[in-house]
Amino acid sequence: MDFNSLISFVSSNKVSILSGLALAVTTGALLKGKGKKQHTFEPGVVYLYDFPKGGFPVIHISPFVLKVSLFLRLNNIPFKVINNFDMGPRNKKPWIRLDEDVVSDSDIIIQYLIKKLNIKGFEINDPDQAAEAHMLRRFIDDAAVWSLVYSRWVDPMNCSTNIEAVFASVPFPMSVLVKRFSLSGTSKQLYSVGISRYERDEIYERAAKDIDALARRLGDKPYLLGNEIALVDVSLFSVLAQFAFEIIQSPAGAALKTHRNLVDYVQRIGEAHFKSNELDFSRSYPSPRQ
Known part of the structure; x- marks a missing residue:
């Protein structure tokens, strides 16, 4: 390629070239930046x-x-x-x-x-209850969570707003590139696990059934296994809270809010262990009187 051809090529493809350069710089910054900001790590923290x-x-x-x-x-x-x-x-x-x-x-x-740290209090002595807790935890972490990921990243009704919120603190132009690659990677992941191969209504119908089952399993108990919080509750709260505190209510979030026991469950644990600016009960969440 002679010099004139090179100039013509650059002129015709300047947007792609600049995007590629920006990507290279940003990727390098992300990869090399791991060690740039030095943290003072306190012992025991x-x-x-x-x-x-x-x-x-x-x-x-x-x-x-x-x-x-x-x-x-x-x-x-x-x-x-x-x-x-x-x-x-x-x-x-x-x-x-x-x-x-x-x-x-x-x-x-x-x-x-x-x-x-020799933490006590989470042991389950009954083998049957321990097996049930294990299966519930695996179901929550490895199955029920995927409708949340779909809602955040792929659902055409709300994903653009959610993706903007995910990267709210990432400065431009890095945010543009990170959004693009995060969306691409998550979309491929959702297709690989199978959930995005279904129609939107089918995905949320499954999610509603999952939430219905969890509500029935909780019943009128304060926690899944009884009166004391267990590790399975740590998993359950962490998924349900994501549906409860949405920017745009998804059908899964709406399904959650039809179950008073799940709403109370999330609110009880949230208010006991998080500050008001960490879980904002004034946004996308029903009050106890609703």
Whole structure:
């Protein structure tokens, strides 16, 4: 290619070239920036790595980050949240740092903390109840959560507003690129697990049935297994809170709010362990009198 041809090519493709350069710079910043901002890690303090702060009325927009946050609060474990794009050793959020240890995945983090800090009170002595709690937790974390992901990222009725809120604190032009690649990756993930192969109405019909089943299982008990909060409640609250504190109410959120026991459950746990600016009960949430 001669010089004149090169000039012509650049002129004709300047938008693509500039976008590519911006992507390269941004990607490099994201990847290399992990170690640039130095944190002073205090001994005995858990550092919880979360996504950048979003514009939702819930402090953590990931149910799995919220799950670890609730567990830390329940056990009065000192912790600090670091909001960034660093996805940790397993390339996922949440992950934590405690002294010299780095641990990923919400379930593994919680089990690590129970062992490391000798936390008591979450043991289930009855084998049948323990098996049920395990299955419920797996259902909540690995099945019921996908309709939430669909609602946030793919649902044509509200995803654009939600995606803007997810990246509310990310500056332009980085936000444009991060949105594009996050949406692409999440869409592929939803297709791989199968949920986005269904019609919108079918997805929310399944979600409503999941919520109905959870409401029936909870019944009039304060917690799933009785009078004391269990690890399965940490999972359940963290998913239900995402449906309760929506910017635009989804059919799944509407289904949740038809169950007074689930509404009370979320509100009771939320008010006991979070501040008003962490779970905003004034937005997208019914009052106890409704």
